[in-house]
Amino acid sequence: MSQPIMIVLFISAGLAALGGTRAIGGPSLRTAQSAPVKESWQKEFEDTCSKTQDAMTFSQEELTSLISRCDDLQPQIEKLDETRKKVYLRRLKMCRGLYAYVLDSKRNEKK
Amino acid sequence: MPMCWTRRGTKRNERRRPFLALLCAVFFLTVPGPGQIYLPPPPAEQPSDYGKVILNSHSSTAGPGPVVFDHWLHRAKFTCRLCHVDIGFAMQANATGVKAGTNRQGFHCGACHDGKRLFEGRPIFAACSDDSKGKECDRCHSLGKWGVRKYNYDAFTAKLPKGFYGVDWMAAENKRKIKLVDSLEGISVKRVPIQAREDFTIKARLPWVHPILFSHEQHSAWNGCELCHPEIFPTARKETVQFSMFLNIEGRYCGACHGKVAFPLNNCCACHPLGPFWMAGKLGKTPDWVLFP
Numbered sequence: 001m002s003q004p005i006m007i008v009l010f011i012s013a014g015l016a017a018l019g020g021t022r023a024i025g026g027p028s029l030r031t032a033q034s035a036p037v038k039e040s041w042q043k044e045f046e047d048t049c050s051k052t053q054d055a056m057t058f059s060q061e062e063l064t065s066l067i068s069r070c071d072d073l074q075p076q077i078e079k080l081d082e083t084r085k086k087v088y089l090r091r092l093k094m095c096r097g098l099y100a101y102v103l104d105s106k107r108n109e110k111k
Numbered sequence: 112m113p114m115c116w117t118r119r120g121t122k123r124n125e126r127r128r129p130f131l132a133l134l135c136a137v138f139f140l141t142v143p144g145p146g147q148i149y150l151p152p153p154p155a156e157q158p159s160d161y162g163k164v165i166l167n168s169h170s171s172t173a174g175p176g177p178v179v180f181d182h183w184l185h186r187a188k189f190t191c192r193l194c195h196v197d198i199g200f201a202m203q204a205n206a207t208g209v210k211a212g213t214n215r216q217g218f219h220c221g222a223c224h225d226g227k228r229l230f231e232g233r234p235i236f237a238a239c240s241d242d243s244k245g246k247e248c249d250r251c252h253s254l255g256k257w258g259v260r261k262y263n264y265d266a267f268t269a270k271l272p273k274g275f276y277g278v279d280w281m282a283a284e285n286k287r288k289i290k291l292v293d294s295l296e297g298i299s300v301k302r303v304p305i306q307a308r309e310d311f312t313i314k315a316r317l318p319w320v321h322p323i324l325f326s327h328e329q330h331s332a333w334n335g336c337e338l339c340h341p342e343i344f345p346t347a348r349k350e351t352v353q354f355s356m357f358l359n360i361e362g363r364y365c366g367a368c369h370g371k372v373a374f375p376l377n378n379c380c381a382c383h384p385l386g387p388f389w390m391a392g393k394l395g396k397t398p399d400w401v402l403f404p
Contacts, residue, residue: 046300052337053305083213087199094337101341108348
């Protein structure tokens with residue numbers, strides 16, 4: 001294959017890679033928007049803070065464990081950009097606060 | 112004439128004087144917080160203005176002018192929890208740090224107002240979008256601008272049941288006039304539906320007031336658990352939280368919402384359904400008429 005044809009093919013492939021994926025990128029973009037790839041801290045955040053509705057049903061040990069997971073998440077969230085940090089730290093604070101509140105009430109019940 | 116009582120020269124009045132002084136002293140010293148009886152809550156605004164928040168941390172300096180946020184419009188569609196827990200709006204005005212940039216990034220108003228998310232089959236307009244070229248700016252940045260708001264309170268709430276003051280939101284939901292969204296895809300954490308919490312009574316501090324009937328079920332359905340605990344109600348230990356109407360009026364405890372967004376504090380019977388003791392048995396099921404000015 002001659003060199004100009006190779007160059008043309010190479011450039012075409014490059015353009016296809018850029019423009020083509022963008023052209024077919026509508027659905028994938030939509031997919032990416034509706035189900036964005038979650039970072040590890042986010043998965044852990046969702047798993048930890050998805051249980052607030054059930055907080056009253058947990059034992060003291062479970063609540064202590066959840067509080068500890070919240071504490072572990074905090075330094076990871078503090079590394080995020082300003083807005084995400086502010087939003088997620090507030091959410092984490094509320095979530096941790098609730099578990100601590102329920103734990104306190106359970107300890108108080110036993111007294 | 113009452114003046115006659117204190118007129119000198121009458122032995123009978125002279126004898127009464129110490130008794131009256133003693134009676135007054137006993138009344139003011141022993142009745143807990145009698146001043147609460149005479150202190151009216153802050154005057155309520157018009158229902159259309161009630162819960163209105165002016166956001167002006169950055170928008171005046173940035174150009175488009177302050178944002179007017181109407182709680183009534185959003186609370187007819189979404190739970191308090193969705194915005195104040197999942198999206199992260201603070202409970203105090205201008206404490207969230209909303210900026211055009213954060214909206215464009217998909218936070219704060221932009222969590223819903225991104226031009227793509229659908230509500231009732233229609234896309235929600237994008238907040239602070241570069242594409243709108245100023246057409247949509249005035250919908251939110253509307254302070255002092257006439258006729259730029261899309262929704263009018265009277266028209267919007269025309270079919271919603273009314274209560275003592277504006278819309279009766281509980282009745283509106285019970286009658287299925289409104290259906291509140293409690294989860295936002297991509298923002299909210301997936302969770303199980305909340306278990307109904309039991310309602311309970313709280314003893315009033317004033318001896319002449321019937322207990323508060325607290326609707327834990329309704330509050331937890333709209334607020335979740337973490338909006339109230341522990342930030343507003345910091346402890347579950349009995350006898351440690353000393354509620355009072357003074358503190359509520361200051362914006363603490365119930366006053367964090369009631370008196371600002373939720374029904375006003377002068378709607379006494381909404382919390383004390385039996386009213387004062389002397390009215391026991393005389394109030395019906397809708398005792399909204401007992402109110403302070």
